[in-house]
Amino acid sequence: MREINVSEVVKTVSRLCSEANYNLGADMLAALDRALATEESANGKDIIAQLKENAAIATRDQVPICQDTGLAVIFVELGQEVRIVGGSLDEAINQGVRQGYQEGYLRKSACHPFTRANTGDNTPAIIHYRLVAGDNLKLIVAPKGGGSENMSRVVMLKPADGVAGIKAQVVEWVRQAGGNPCPPTIVGVGIGGNFEKSALLAKEALLREVGSRNPDPELQILEDDLLTAVNNLGVGPQGLGGRVTSFAVHVKMQPCHIASLPLAINIQCHAARHKEAVL
Amino acid sequence: MDNIIRLTPPLSDEVVASLKSGDRVLITGTIYTGRDAAHKRLVDLLDQGEPLPIPLQGEIIYFVGPTPAKPGKAIGSAGPTTSYRMDSYSPRLLAEGLKGMIGKGGRSAAVRAAITEYRGIYFAATGGAGALLAQRIKKAEVVAYADLGPEAIRRIEVEDFPVVVINDIYGNDLYEQGVLAYKR
Numbered sequence: 001m002r003e004i005n006v007s008e009v010v011k012t013v014s015r016l017c018s019e020a021n022y023n024l025g026a027d028m029l030a031a032l033d034r035a036l037a038t039e040e041s042a043n044g045k046d047i048i049a050q051l052k053e054n055a056a057i058a059t060r061d062q063v064p065i066c067q068d069t070g071l072a073v074i075f076v077e078l079g080q081e082v083r084i085v086g087g088s089l090d091e092a093i094n095q096g097v098r099q100g101y102q103e104g105y106l107r108k109s110a111c112h113p114f115t116r117a118n119t120g121d122n123t124p125a126i127i128h129y130r131l132v133a134g135d136n137l138k139l140i141v142a143p144k145g146g147g148s149e150n151m152s153r154v155v156m157l158k159p160a161d162g163v164a165g166i167k168a169q170v171v172e173w174v175r176q177a178g179g180n181p182c183p184p185t186i187v188g189v190g191i192g193g194n195f196e197k198s199a200l201l202a203k204e205a206l207l208r209e210v211g212s213r214n215p216d217p218e219l220q221i222l223e224d225d226l227l228t229a230v231n232n233l234g235v236g237p238q239g240l241g242g243r244v245t246s247f248a249v250h251v252k253m254q255p256c257h258i259a260s261l262p263l264a265i266n267i268q269c270h271a272a273r274h275k276e277a278v279l
Numbered sequence: 280m281d282n283i284i285r286l287t288p289p290l291s292d293e294v295v296a297s298l299k300s301g302d303r304v305l306i307t308g309t310i311y312t313g314r315d316a317a318h319k320r321l322v323d324l325l326d327q328g329e330p331l332p333i334p335l336q337g338e339i340i341y342f343v344g345p346t347p348a349k350p351g352k353a354i355g356s357a358g359p360t361t362s363y364r365m366d367s368y369s370p371r372l373l374a375e376g377l378k379g380m381i382g383k384g385g386r387s388a389a390v391r392a393a394i395t396e397y398r399g400i401y402f403a404a405t406g407g408a409g410a411l412l413a414q415r416i417k418k419a420e421v422v423a424y425a426d427l428g429p430e431a432i433r434r435i436e437v438e439d440f441p442v443v444v445i446n447d448i449y450g451n452d453l454y455e456q457g458v459l460a461y462k463r
Contacts, residue, residue: 236461
């Protein structure tokens, strides 16, 4: 068994919180460049230019890209040959978030659902664990803003709705979301599994590199069709009208119950932030 | 983008009437920040007939909850939040003399009607451009509800703060118009 001390986890999560919030990934910077070339509307071009400048300022000054530094969503891939020592892994991740959001001058956006009283330190983090082979611990920090998260949904379709039904739902939902989720967006689509699994698939789909191909050729075709359809809506950057409503549609799928066709749509704003580390 | 209009609050009825959906505007001067929680408290005070902690006549409220300011900075990142969450409160504030709102995303039919009725104006700033927009904010001071943290009401001094008119008093809506122009 390889031992990893929780102090390493705290330090790493804390660092990733700031890194993710200050620095847009290279895939997103390239996506902004492509969007600027594609966009036809004057307002849209102006907005994409602002977003490029914004990303440059954030990296240069090491300040958050967006004031909504999100709830901290953490994906953990824990090698089954790793033994966590020195305390609880869950608490270490939350301590990393607490420290990272405080020291990084990040906004604390977690609150009590009824009273709306802020928890003060952006915890509890949303943590998804997966036990994997090997002796590594992989941590992905993906801060997720409220504006785009609010424009997400799970729908339990009928099997008879089929692929056409899936497409219709995704496109209609992006249309209704309009400018709210800060387009251009990435549309994460989870198909299959069950109620909660479809939502997780949709969220995981957002982590894939923008501009990359889906490993499943059938899903790649679906992604291409959906991207064309959502961009034909004309929503455009910030909903002001234009060609680029979304940079990408990412689909993840797995088998479902014979009675069901679960569909989840998790929309990600243009500030698509995630950073990872392997311990 | 040919004509950039420069505005300084408080805004008069005449100035508001001159603005049209699609106009690019640069705002310089004093504006106030507020999100859902602060709006709720303001409306509760109005319901109780109590005085408000900020003036509303002719003023602009910016829907924003900034990140904490780094040392030496006036404010942290400060882009707009989604406006529909303020829809249930905005008509009341417009009736009390509020003129301008800055946010992002569409407003309800009730807010659009109140904009026409009370001669208000709804602007959008670029959502997610928090680092860029913060550079146009020269000063910030919490003036009410400090307990709300990022959601406290701040008085901020802005310089050439870039916004676009979404809803004007004539019933125009830039979101509707823009999408129609590019729909295939």
